Amino acid sequence: MELFDNLALGFSTAFTLTNLFYCLIGTILGTAVGVLPGLGPLATIAMLLPATFALPPVTALIMLSGIYYGAQYGGSTTAILVNLPGESSSIVTALDGYAMARNGEAGKALATAALGSFFAGCAATLLLALFAPPLAVVALTFGPAEYFSLMVLGLVASVVLANGSVLKAVGMIVLGLLLGLIGLDVNSGIPRFTFGMPQLYDGVNFVVVAMGVFGLGEIIHNLEQGAARSIISRKIGELMPTRADLKRIVAPVLRGTFLGSALGILPGGGAMLASFAAYALEKKVSPNRAQFGKGAIEGVAAPEAANNAGAQTSFVPMLTLGIPSNPVMALMVGAMVIQGIQPGPAVLTEQPTLFWGIVASMWIGNVFLVLLNLPLIGLWARMIMVPYHYLFPTILVFCAIGVFSLSNSTFDIVLMVGFGFFGYLCAKLGMEPAPMLLGFIIGPMMEEYLRRALLLSRSDPMVFLQRPISAAMLAIAALLLVLVLLPSLQKKRAEAFQE
Amino acid sequence: MNSKAPGRIAGSKDLWSGLIFIAFGLLAMALARGYAMGHAGRMGPGYFPTALGGVLACIGLVLIVQAVLSSGEVITGFAWRKAALVLVASGLFGVTVEGLGLAPSTALLVMISGLASEQFRLWRFLALAVGLSAFSVLTFITLLSLPIPAFGPWLGF
Structure with missing residues (x-):
């Protein structure tokens, strides 16, 4: 079977000493930032990007992916022990996880989260290996029109599934697309929006944008909230779930894995949406639904399985189509481009070791995570107590050095400060910065495909509707936008995010 | 929730978001006038x-209309003081890192x-x-060999 050959290739790539080492580093870092509230995988990956330039592409991506799915494990620890989600994807885990901890079952909740995540991680890796190649084959037939429509669909979907005002999110995407155009125009060589500054000819580095908005902006916002943290030290209790517990979590984990994998593949999906949806589903179908919110083990198992599955399957559109479905994936695209790899369907055929190496490393990373999380849980629990006022100067130091080292330029730091201020402004005005980053990455690609599509069709815009795949994608995008703007559904959506 | 008090509109999140979008949209369109338009083909x-700037300005306009019609958030x-401290500290790092060197700049940062934290x-x-400072010198200069001095020329090194 081809699949086994491919996986064998992947494992032989991932099982070198260097790659195992960086996979371990990535998962440790991921767990750490997942545990620490106020520091997420997005900012961490942005901070570490400059440090990965010197690594080979596979190694760099193995480590960076480890941070993302590792954070899904770590986030649950904080949610369960102190009722403070370390990650946005662990918000729902806090509901029943913390209730279990109050009942003296913290250890059981942590073990359930880890085991659920492990199963989901393994299953999602397999799904990724199964579904990515056929998708890449389909993607190879795509012309510029299909790519343009796919990007429109991806951007629209990311808005629909995101929290907050739809209109503002669309605005932020367009703003991001415009920011992405800064620099020399590829076709004409004319500098655009550079204000005569040669430092901007290559465009704004997306690390600068990400660190400014998600690093500095978030820090100011957190400081403003006066992050008061109530630390309640409590015994973790018995770790292993009983046989009866295991029986109770089998179905929720399976449902969570399935739902999470499906939602992860969708453009705009990912870990957070997956966990919310899985919890909502479990609350409807579980035979123990009366116990939800009071410490139901199902309420921990399902969302934790789902967020890990979603985190991993969100690599599918990035690796096969080259289109990021969430901001973390946008950073991954950036990392690949810096390494000289253009993400897209060609990666699978031209760089099979890269693709299968990453897939295999995810499985290995999941093994690491279970080993890291269960026996070392006491260590992670102690890490939650690092107060934010020591954490934020540390994050600032990494942001500043990271940005400076991109090209040894003070200009980049000043730019980061500017984006930091803008990020804070956005937080105050209820404008989500994540869609902006997505637009920023996609901007130049989108213009290029639009140009090519219209050049080929001799400026006939109907080309987007005449090609069936392109038309279908645009129709879905339009439908989504109409649905989400309808007032009656807007209410329902608000309720869904309230839960 | 239907308050018509003037302060409510003036402080509306939607209003200001709309104004920001319009400003960026118009700026983009104005700057793009200097570049050749060509045609669709x-x-x-x-x-x-130009197209994006137009869309952005329109979105801003709708947001403003929304803000005027219904009272939003x-x-x-x-937190100006905290924001200023964090931003100035970061900017200062960029200005001083080559002159003072990595260690003093990190300490300053x-x-x-x-000072932005109440727990200072x-x-x-x-x-x-x-x-x-010690950690960053070790990691970034000793291990990753970034071309920055630990202590810079301004300090006589």
């Missing part, structure tokens, strides 16, 4: 930015940004500053 460098007070204690933050 052969787009010049000005085509896509109101902006809460800004920690001390100045630390001089000695503890000095300890943090020294620790982080």
Whole structure:
């Protein structure tokens, strides 16, 4: 079977000493930032990007992916022990996880989260290996029109599934697309929006944008909230779930894995949406639904399985189509481009070791995570107590050095400060910065495909509707936008995010 | 929730978001006037930015109309002092890192940004500053060999 050959290739790539080492580093870092509230995988990956330039592409991506799915494990620890989600994807885990901890079952909740995540991680890796190649084959037939429509669909979907005002999110995407155009125009060589500054000819580095908005902006916002943290030290209790517990979590984990994998593949999906949806589903179908919110083990198992599955399957559109479905994936695209790899369907055929190496490393990373999380849980629990006022100067130091080292330029730091201020402004005005980053990455690609599509069709815009795949994608995008703007559904959506 | 008080509109999140979008949209369109437009079949460098700027300005306009018609959320007070400390500290790092060197710049960054926290204690933050300076010199200069001096020319090195 081809699949086994491919996986064998992947494992032989991932099982070198260097790659195992960086996979371990990535998962440790991921767990750490997942545990620490106020520091997420997005900012961490942005901070570490400059440090990965010197690594080979596979190694760099193995480590960076480890941070993302590792954070899904770590986030649950904080949610369960102190009722403070370390990650946005662990918000729902806090509901029943913390209730279990109050009942003296913290250890059981942590073990359930880890085991659920492990199963989901393994299953999602397999799904990724199964579904990515056929998708890449389909993607190879795509012309510029299909790519343009796919990007429109991806951007629209990311808005629909995101929290907050739809209109503002669309605005932020367009703003991001415009920011992405800064620099020399590829076709004409004319500098655009550079204000005569040669430092901007290559465009704004997306690390600068990400660190400014998600690093500095978030820090100011957190400081403003006066992050008061109530630390309640409590015994973790018995770790292993009983046989009866295991029986109770089998179905929720399976449902969570399935739902999470499906939602992860969708453009705009990912870990957070997956966990919310899985919890909502479990609350409807579980035979123990009366116990939800009071410490139901199902309420921990399902969302934790789902967020890990979603985190991993969100690599599918990035690796096969080259289109990021969430901001973390946008950073991954950036990392690949810096390494000289253009993400897209060609990666699978031209760089099979890269693709299968990453897939295999995810499985290995999941093994690491279970080993890291269960026996070392006491260590992670102690890490939650690092107060934010020591954490934020540390994050600032990494942001500043990271940005400076991109090209040894003070200009980049000043730019980061500017984006930091803008990020804070956005937080105050209820404008989500994540869609902006997505637009920023996609901007130049989108213009290029639009140009090519219209050049080929001799400026006939109907080309987007005449090609069936392109038309279908645009129709879905339009439908989504109409649905989400309808007032009656807007209410329902608000309720869904309230839960 | 139907308040027509003037303060409500003036502090509306939607209103200000709309104004920001319009400002950026118009700026983009104005700057793009300097680039060749071309036409759809052969787009010049000005085509896509002009279109995007127009869309952005329209979105801003709708947001403003929304803000005027219905009272939305109101902006809460800004933490100007904290924001300024964090931003100035970061900017200063960029200005001083080559002159003063990595170690003093890192320490400055920690001390100045630390003032933004209510939990600022001089000695503890000095300890943090020294620790982080040593750590960053070790990691970034010794291990990753970044071309920055640990102590720079301004200090006579």
